Structures are given as C-alpha cells and as structure tokens.
Amino acid sequence: MTVLVIIEHDRGNVPEAAFEALTAARQFGLPVEAAVTGEGAADAAASLGAYGAETIHHATADAVGDYSPEAWGQALAGVVEATSPSIVLSVGTDRGNELMAQIAARMDLPFVANCVEVSDDASSMTRSQWGGALHEETTLDADTKLLSFAPHAVEATESAAVGTVVDVAVDVDESLARTMIKDRVVLSEGITLSTAPVVVSGGRAVGSEEAFAPLEELAGELGGKVGCSRAVTNNGWRPHSDQVGQTGTRIAPTIYIASGISGATQHWVGAMGSKNILAINTDPEANMVVKAGWAVLGDLHEVIPAITEEVRKRKG
Amino acid sequence: MRILCLVKRVPAPGARINITEDEQYVDDKNLGHAVSPHEECGVEAAVQLVEKHGGEATVLSMGGAESEEQLRAAVSVGIAKMVLVPTDGSPMDPQQTAAALVEAIRNLEEADGAFDLIIFGNESADQGGFQVGIRIAHALGRPMVNGIKGLDVDGAAEGHILANREIDSGVEVYELPMPACVGVKEGINLPRYPTMKGRLASKKAELSTVDAAAEAGGQAQVKLKSPPEVVNETVILGNGPEAAPAVVDLLEELGVM
Numbered sequence: 001m002t003v004l005v006i007i008e009h010d011r012g013n014v015p016e017a018a019f020e021a022l023t024a025a026r027q028f029g030l031p032v033e034a035a036v037t038g039e040g041a042a043d044a045a046a047s048l049g050a051y052g053a054e055t056i057h058h059a060t061a062d063a064v065g066d067y068s069p070e071a072w073g074q075a076l077a078g079v080v081e082a083t084s085p086s087i088v089l090s091v092g093t094d095r096g097n098e099l100m101a102q103i104a105a106r107m108d109l110p111f112v113a114n115c116v117e118v119s120d121d122a123s124s125m126t127r128s129q130w131g132g133a134l135h136e137e138t139t140l141d142a143d144t145k146l147l148s149f150a151p152h153a154v155e156a157t158e159s160a161a162v163g164t165v166v167d168v169a170v171d172v173d174e175s176l177a178r179t180m181i182k183d184r185v186v187l188s189e190g191i192t193l194s195t196a197p198v199v200v201s202g203g204r205a206v207g208s209e210e211a212f213a214p215l216e217e218l219a220g221e222l223g224g225k226v227g228c229s230r231a232v233t234n235n236g237w238r239p240h241s242d243q244v245g246q247t248g249t250r251i252a253p254t255i256y257i258a259s260g261i262s263g264a265t266q267h268w269v270g271a272m273g274s275k276n277i278l279a280i281n282t283d284p285e286a287n288m289v290v291k292a293g294w295a296v297l298g299d300l301h302e303v304i305p306a307i308t309e310e311v312r313k314r315k316g
Numbered sequence: 317m318r319i320l321c322l323v324k325r326v327p328a329p330g331a332r333i334n335i336t337e338d339e340q341y342v343d344d345k346n347l348g349h350a351v352s353p354h355e356e357c358g359v360e361a362a363v364q365l366v367e368k369h370g371g372e373a374t375v376l377s378m379g380g381a382e383s384e385e386q387l388r389a390a391v392s393v394g395i396a397k398m399v400l401v402p403t404d405g406s407p408m409d410p411q412q413t414a415a416a417l418v419e420a421i422r423n424l425e426e427a428d429g430a431f432d433l434i435i436f437g438n439e440s441a442d443q444g445g446f447q448v449g450i451r452i453a454h455a456l457g458r459p460m461v462n463g464i465k466g467l468d469v470d471g472a473a474e475g476h477i478l479a480n481r482e483i484d485s486g487v488e489v490y491e492l493p494m495p496a497c498v499g500v501k502e503g504i505n506l507p508r509y510p511t512m513k514g515r516l517a518s519k520k521a522e523l524s525t526v527d528a529a530a531e532a533g534g535q536a537q538v539k540l541k542s543p544p545e546v547v548n549e550t551v552i553l554g555n556g557p558e559a560a561p562a563v564v565d566l567l568e569e570l571g572v573m
Contacts, residue, residue, distance in 0.1 A: 241503065290548070
C-alpha cells in the first residue's frame with residue numbers, strides 16, 4: 001500500500017504545485033512515492049526527497065522526451081501498473097489534471113479532480129465545482145484511487161525522506177510523441193502573474209486601456225504584475241493572460257490589490273488563494289471589500305497614484 | 317474541414333450560486349443559462365476555421381431538452397448543424413459522460429465521415445471534471461491537448477493543425493496530426509455576437525437527435541454544499557488618497573516593499 005504522486009515538471013524544473021502534491025500525499029499515513037518521466041526527469045527527481053518521497057520511479061522509454069500529455073500519460077500509467085499504489089494523486093494545475101486524466105483514460109479508472117478534503121482511504125472527498133465557488137461531496141469506488149488536490153488547497157512543507165531513484169522501463173507507443181511540444185515562445189522572463197508577490201488588478205471601473213498605466217507604475221514599484229477582471233478582457237483593454245478568475249489565472253500573491261473590482265464569484269475564485277487582499281473601491285458594500293482583509297474607500301484613479309507616490313517617497 | 321464542437325448548458329456564471337433543497341443541483345430558477353465560457357470560445361474557433369479554410373462545423377450538446385437554446389445560440393453565430401444527445405438532466409459522472417459521448421460521436425461519424433477536429437472546452441464551468449475530452453480522444457485514438465489558446469492550420473505540416481498553449485512564461489506550440497482533439501480556453505478569441513441574419517437562421521435550423529447512454533462510473537456525487545464563507549472584519553485603512561500612508565505601512569509590514 002503506497003501513495004504515488006505524479007510529478008509535473010518542465011524540462012527538470014519542478015513547480016511549487018508538485019511539492020504541494022507531495023505534502024498532501026503524507027496525510028494518508030502510507031509510504032509516499034513519486035513518479036517522473038520525460039526530458040529532465042532526473043533533475044526533477046533530485047528535489048523530491050526533501051518533500052517526503054521515499055522512492056522515486058523514473059519511467060523511461062524511447063518515445064518520452066519534452067512534455068507530451070499522451071506519451072507522458074502512457075509512461076506514468078506504466079508506473080501505476082508496475083507499482084500498484086492504492087492512491088495516485090497530483091495537484092490540479094493544467095499539467096497535473098491533464099496527466100491524471102490521461103492515466104485515468106488509459107487505465108479506465110475514475111479520477112476526481114480538484115479535491116479540497118479527502119478521507120483517509122480516499123473513498124470519499126469534497127471537491128471544487130465552479131472553480132471553488134461550490135463544493136461537491138463525492139464517493140470514489142476503485143481499487144486504484146486517482147485524484148488531484150485543488151491548487152493551493154495544501155501549503156507545501158518539507159519533510160526529509162530518502163528519495164531513492166529507481167528506473168522503470170515502460171512501454172510507450174512511438175506514435176504518442178504526436179502530442180510532444182514542438183516549439184516554445186518565451187514571452188516573459190522572471191515573475192509571472194501566478195508567481196508574483198504583488199498583483200495590482202483593475203476592473204471595469206478603470207475605464208480604458210490607457211487608464212491601466214498608473215496600475216502598471218504601482219506594480220512596477222513593488223516588483224509585481226498587473227491583473228484584471230473578466231469585464232476588462234471582454235472589453236479588450238488587457239490581454240486575456242492578465243485575467244484573474246475561474247476562466248483566467250489563479251493567483252496566490254503575498255498581497256492582492258484589487259481596485260475597482262466588485263468581486264463577482266468568477267473573479268473571487270481566482271483571487272481567493274491570495275494571502276492578503278486590499279480592496280480599493282467606492283462601494284463599501286462591494287463583495288471584494290467585504291471579503292478583503294483591508295480596504296480603502298475611494299476612487300482608484302486618485303488612490304493608486306497616491307500610493308505610488310508614497311512608495312517612491314519612502315524608497316527615497 | 318469538418319469540425320465538431322461540444323458545448324454544455326450551464327447556469328450563467330458570475331452570480332452567487334445557490335443549491336436546491338435536495339442538495340443535488342444548482343438552484344437555477346433565478347439564473348439565466350449560457351454555454352460554458354471556454355466552449356463558447358470553442359464555437360467561435362470552429363466558425364473562424366471554417367470561414368478561413370472551408371468545410372462545415374457541427375455543434376453537439378448532451379443534456380436536457382432545454383439545451384436546444386445553447387445549440388441554437390451556436391448556430392446563430394455561424395455553426396451549420398446541431399445535434400442533441402438527450403438526457404433526463406440528472407448529474408452524470410465523467411466516465412459515463414465520456415462513454416455516452418463517444419457512442420454519439422461514432423454514430424455521427426459512421427453516417428457522415430470522421431471529423432478532422434473535435435473542439436472541447438478545457439473544463440466545464442460547473443462540474444469541472446477536467447477529463448471528459450481526454451477520455452473521448454483516447455477512446456477514439458486521437459491526439460488531444462488541453463488548455464489551447466491558439467489554433468491554426470496555416471504554417472502546419474500537411475494534414476496537421478498548430479495548437480498553442482499558454483503557460484506562465486510564454487507559449488507551448490503543439491502540431492497535431494488530424495483527426496485531432498483539443499480542449500480550448502477562454503481567451504483564444506473574443507466570441508462574436510449573433511447577427512439578425514444568424515438569429516433567423518438559428519430559428520429555422522433543424523435539430524437532430526442522437527441517442528446514447530452509458531453505465532455510471534466510479535465517482536458518485538453525494539451532495540452539493542456551499543464552501544465555508546470567508547468571514548472578515550475588513551479593516552478600512554481610510555478614504556481616498558489620504559489613505560496612501562496607511563496602505564504603504566501595510567506593504568512594509570508584509571515585506572513587499
């Protein structure tokens with residue numbers, strides 16, 4: 001009886017989500033093992049012992065290389081078959097859920113995505129619907145229980161284990177390399193919306209594309225990124241990649257500065273992972289103000305530049 | 317190109333979500349309905365591909381009879397054909413949903429030939445199982461990549477389609493041999509509004525029905541519940557620009573200066 005954690009990585013770089021998954025796996029009281037595959041898997045494996053992985057199964061096959069949902073899914077399903085764990089899990093990121101679904105499809109097993117609470121034997125759980133705005137209690141009936149934890153449901157903590165790496169030769173059909181990444185376009189180096197310590201967001205009340213300039217200035221002073229609500233991207237004022245929300249990016253900054261955002265459910269579920277929230281709004285009854293730890297009541301067009309000026313003054 | 321897009325009728329997202337007394341459904345009596353946002357963009361992507369490269373797009377929905385509203389909405393923005401796979405509306409688990417849809421798609425393909433591209437939403441707005449499209453693609457033996465925010469045949473090798481996936485630092489490019497499947501995300505395009513001509517066409521369009529069913533899978537919904545409310549005594553740092561020093565005190569305290 002073991003728990004097998006499916007490790008997502010990008011050419012050896014392991015995201016925080018994989019450490020969250022290893023941390024979550026320790027709650028079952030079973031030996032924690034991990035599975036890695038693909039280009040850079042050996043580098044990825046090296047960081048996993050620190051988070052409690054006793055054994056790391058490295059799935060090897062000629063057809064696995066850079067990320068490919070199908071080839072990786074087949075290789076990782078091979079580890080599940082070879083090691084017969086009772087629970088297999090990941091964190092529900094894009095790649096985490098995609099790989100779990102690939103494994104589930106290949107093994108014809110049920111898979112419960114984005115759990116927030118799981119029973120000791122994983123036969124029942126509470127999971128997120130509507131991006132976290134609604135919870136579903138569900139049961140899971142299978143010999144091998146496949147699930148993912150909702151992102152940020154568990155905070156990653158270290159817990160040293162041996163972390164022995166074992167190579168497992170698996171069968172992967174060469175044709176599955178058809179879904180391998182062919183090319184990459186790097187758009188930004190350094191911090192991103194989902195990793196920024198500070199996110200300064202604006203909603204419909206910002207008013208125009210140009211009126212985001214003061215938000216850019218404040219975010220720049222604080223080493224953060226600018227985000228926005230769905231209304232803003234629907235108006236074409238910002239690219240969709242800046243959208244915080246159920247259909248955009250889930251953020252988890254140290255502080256989220258939400259200006260002129262009412263806090264509709266679809267936005268809130270993208271922002272609720274933030275450690276602190278400061279709302280700037282003219283409406284003291286706005287959902288975002290009510291849910292925020294801190295608020296400034298006023299017009300964002302006046303408040304944001306005043307904060308930027310104060311930041312600059314103190315920095316000297 | 318022959319394209320199939322799958323859409324799901326869901327209560328219009330954004331509003332507060334209430335639950336019915338039996339704790340099994342979202343109480344939608346005061347809510348409008350829409351196509352899941354990712355899938356609405358999937359419909360637009362299908363219409364754009366057909367406009368550019370010719371062919372025909374079909375929209376399919378599995379659900380209660382009222383899903384006809386969402387199918388006709390897709391026709392009003394340029395989809396040629398619509399198909400309903402009727403159910404009694406009770407919750408279905410992802411394995412069951414996928415198996416029934418595989419049967420329906422096979423029926424359609426036996427009659428009229430394979431679809432070059434099947435477009436799913438990345439996940440449904442309501443249940444959000446993150447797997448139905450992947451299960452269907454696997455059953456049909458076709459390549460599938462989720463999270464797609466760009467699709468183009470131009471620039472791809474013969475018989476292939478380029479699919480872009482946005483990640484934190486940039487874009488991953490996939491080149492899938494067709495027939496292929498993709499799960500798209502909102503942001504791949506801005507869906508158009510229907511024209512008057514489109515609305516009229518959607519009223520006249522013929523709705524075809526395909527029956528398909530499947531056994532329940534291993535995941536079973538017990539009940540829905542509201543997540544714990546966020547209870548906060550919001551600290552008001554001040555009014556207007558005069559609050560700036562208090563805000564910056566907070567930023568210093570949190571160590572983000």
